[in-house]
Amino acid sequence: MNFLRNRLVLLGLALLATVLLYLLLPSIRQGTKEPSRRAPSVGLLAISPPPVPNINVSVRTGQLPGDPPLFFREALPVDSAGRQILPRLQVVLLHGQAFTSKTWEELGTMALLATSGYQALSLDLPGYGNSPDSVTLKNDQNRVDLLSRFMESLGVRSAVLVSPSMSGHYSIPFLMKNGAQLHGFVPIAPVGTRSYTPQQYQNVQTPTLIVFGALDTNLGAQSHKNLAQLPHHSVLKLEGARHACYMDKPGAFHQGLIDFLGKLK
Secondary structure, three states: OHHHHHHHHHHHHHHHHHHHHHHHHHHHHHHHHHHHHHOOOOOOOOOOOOOOOOOOOOEEEEOOOOOOOHHHHHHOOEOOOOOEOOOOOEEEEOOOOOOOHHHHHHHOHHHHHHHOOOEEEEEOOOOOOOOOOOOOOOOHHHHHHHHHHHHHHOOOOOEEEEEEHHHHHHHHHHHHHHHHHEEEEEEEOOOOHHHOOHHHHHOOOOOEEEEEEOOOOOHHHHHHHHHOOOOOEEEEEEOOOOOOHHHHOHHHHHHHHHHHHHHOO
16 A cells, blocks of 8 residues: 555656646746857957968068168158159168078178168068968069069169079079169079070179179089179179188178178269
8 A cells, every 4th residue: 555655656746847847948948048149159250351462571671770661762851952862772681591581680781781871671582481482483583573572562772682592593583684673783602593695694784793602612603603794793702601601701791792882873
């Protein structure tokens, strides 16, 4: 009898629990949905980033206090006759394969140029330093266009291009195609000098300082032989220096560079 009574009590409790669960289910469902309905939709309103240019390079500048920003070259001062005063020479420093723009900073070249009255800009070529690589720079014209856009965007009007070793892939085609845009050229045992004829060299009127190390009997000697066909050139041969001669003999290199810049009109 007691067993039957206990069964009936348990059955009644189960029935009561079922009824209560049925009555409370709608409010439970509503409670679970409410937070999701009011929660902020993070990420659904993401703003699209601005388009990224195809070519992007990082730049270092060596300037003296008070120099006007490079991006505001249109606001150059004028003389008493109202003629715009041209900016002093701007030295654009490229780099070799094992180096970056920071090399010129560490070597003291940028500080020396700034204190000597020149504006110095060094850039990380694509794939080096802080500049991303680019698959579009596989031909001469694209590399020439890169240097042209770089100079145009920074307002470089009186450029002297310094180009060691690997950067000859950029500077030599630029010299051949846009040499008239350069105020001077300083190749330091660059690559790519064998790709041009004597007549093409003769057509270039850019004043050039050919730099190479006496111990660099490969690329240094080869580039010197080819670049010597330029009609307006001088030579700086650094004794006891290897391929990266400006690193082996920075004092002699800097003196030769400053002397060359001082002769440019």
